[in-house]
Amino acid sequence: MDKKSPIQITLTERDDSVTITQWVYETLRGAVMNGQILPGRALTIRELAALLDVSPMPIREALRQLSAESALEIQGNRRVMVPTMTAMKFTELCEARIAIESHAAARAWPYIDSTRLAELHSLDRLIDQAQECGNLEQISILNQNFHRLLYTANPHQVTLPLIESLWLQLGPFMRLATSKLEEHYVIDRHNEAMLAIEKQDAFALQLAITADIREGIAFASTPELLHRFIEQSRTAAH
Amino acid sequence: MDKKSPIQITLTERDDSVTITQWVYETLRGAVMNGQILPGRALTIRELAALLDVSPMPIREALRQLSAESALEIQGNRRVMVPTMTAMKFTELCEARIAIESHAAARAWPYIDSTRLAELHSLDRLIDQAQECGNLEQISILNQNFHRLLYTANPHQVTLPLIESLWLQLGPFMRLATSKLEEHYVIDRHNEAMLAIEKQDAFALQLAITADIREGIAFASTPELLHRFIEQSRTAAH
DNA sequence: AACCATACTTTGTGATCACAAAAATAACTT
DNA sequence: AAGTTATTTTTGTGATCACAAAGTATGGTT
Known part of the structure; x- marks a missing residue:
């Protein structure tokens, strides 16, 4: 039951002084910045939640923030993905x-x-x-x-x-x-x-x-x- | 039990075809743009939720998005406010x-x-x-x-x-x-x-x-x- | 009266649940 | 076999709840 292209995200140790949302944000940001997520690949909240071993809530917040920064793109379907390049x-x-x-x-x-x-x-x-x-x-x-x-x-x-x-x-x-x-x-x-x-x-x-x-x-x-x-x-x- | 300075936000009719989060986002964005929220005034999730008559969830997402766009500012205390101007x-x-x-x-x-x-x-x-x-x-x-x-x-x-x-x-x-x-x-x-x-x-x-x-x-x-x-x-x- | 410790309240965070819309799959017809 | 409908699954959205930390008020001490 694996997806189209597996996502390999480098996980860093989570510091308890920082919120989970912040840690998720930084992790996903790093993954985007390093090109670890293929452009066009659809990201689902639950998939990422399972991958990072957190509840869907911090994922939702991090995805919205990254979208606002144009790091991710929200399609009409409400699907989130790394924008494609031309x-x-x-x-x-x-x-x-x-x-x-x-x-x-x-x-x-x-x-x-x-x-x-x-x-x-x-x-x-x-x-x-x-x-x-x-x-x-x-x-x-x-x-x-x-x-x-x-x-x-x-x-x-x-x-x-x-x-x-x-x-x-x-x-x-x-x-x-x-x-x-x-x-x-x-x-x-x-x-x-x-x-x-x-x-x-x-x-x-x-x-x-x-x-x-x-x-x-x-x-x-x-x-x-x-x-x-x-x-x-x-x-x-x- | 009223707050320091009352927030007067112009509420528009909510179109059902659009998500609540999106409506909240547009409403708050308009309030910021029109200077209806005084800079420095602390915004709380529950207060806005009551004001717009929605659950705290859409407020959280809208606040995070507006913060990412520098329309709002998150202080160290995790308090959100309209940035002050110099x-x-x-x-x-x-x-x-x-x-x-x-x-x-x-x-x-x-x-x-x-x-x-x-x-x-x-x-x-x-x-x-x-x-x-x-x-x-x-x-x-x-x-x-x-x-x-x-x-x-x-x-x-x-x-x-x-x-x-x-x-x-x-x-x-x-x-x-x-x-x-x-x-x-x-x-x-x-x-x-x-x-x-x-x-x-x-x-x-x-x-x-x-x-x-x-x-x-x-x-x-x-x-x-x-x-x-x-x-x-x-x-x-x- | 000024200061500090304690109790109480408010607030953000994160988890879980319900539900409707959208995808994906299955079944069926042409 | 290709296209279309029906069924099942997945997914985003939004509401509610539990909890710890930050903030506020209270009361007592010097």
Whole structure:
């Protein structure tokens, strides 16, 4: 009595200080972000409840929250699934990232002090280390942390939730893309960004972030990779 | 046994074809958007359930969804409230609107055909009519419809949910601002935007949208108005 | 009168149950 | 054998209940 495609979700130890709903949310979010759930695959409350060994209630709440963040999609049938990707949608998501994140960087720039700059530097060094180890998942997480640390320098910042929503939507594909990444050596523009901060050049910072995002995605969006991913989505929909 | 500040929510007839949760969501969303719930006022599930005459369950789901959209805020205490506004946050929200919406307009531009342009024109005429009647709430709604109709010309558009989140966060204040609006005559840049579309000038369209947002907010963000609103938030927090 | 410990109330969380709508399966007709 | 109807199962929705934690009020002590 097993379903079309089995869902393999990495379960973390549940901390009692956090609510079950929160734990379920983080678990499912991670599964979506890592592409562990095939796009188009229908998710049922009871199935997930059994999988995570909790009652249906926390699942319901987590699914609704993820849907509101565009990480999941509610169809007319009230069925929930990971949204399918198309080449055009992928382009729109990337362009949206560039528009919003370069803006967020520019708005954060006046607030970046030497302490935060040092933190950015040490985070960048960690990324270099992870690259030598070839730990792809770690690179992805640290890269997000770098961007997040930059944008949150602005204490009145309001765009991070929007940016995280875009990350979530791109997540499944980015993971697939970086799995092909070993061949190329990764180039990020973090050094360029930090140099711009030191030179107090806001515009250069904006350009560096734009280049960082565009290049980080450009190599990934080779026709073959994109096509493979979209195929995957299409077939999973069944 | 009444609470600090009574909540007055406009109740619409509930259509049976729509789920109770959806109806609750729309009702609460409208209440937030219209500033009917004071920022800082704690919302409890049971109170709202009694107010809307439904069980706590649909309220829980609606609150979680609105929180995910940044329309509401969950405090550490797990209490839910309308976020309070500050002058700096207000500025950030406006600048974010400009960055994202001008981008959305530019990405939508290649897709705007004569049919959609005609719809934009007729919507603009409706706005003019509403302005003569002085129907402020109607103006606000139609104005949103105008922007939405523009951005959704792009069939692969992904930014509308993000934009709507910003609208929700600015909603309470915009309402207060437009209530002072009768004195000035409203200038919008819709004509300029439509002219740019006719002249096939994407950059001019982007400028028009930027100006439309900035001016629509600039007159509203007079120091007195902003201060009054922030005061209101502060005192309601109690 | 100010402070603190105790009892009481309210509130969010999570589990279970009932029900109607939707899928999936089975049976049947053409 | 393909399509259509009938039956069974699965699934989302919403209501109710139990419980622990947070909040509030109470009462007593210094």
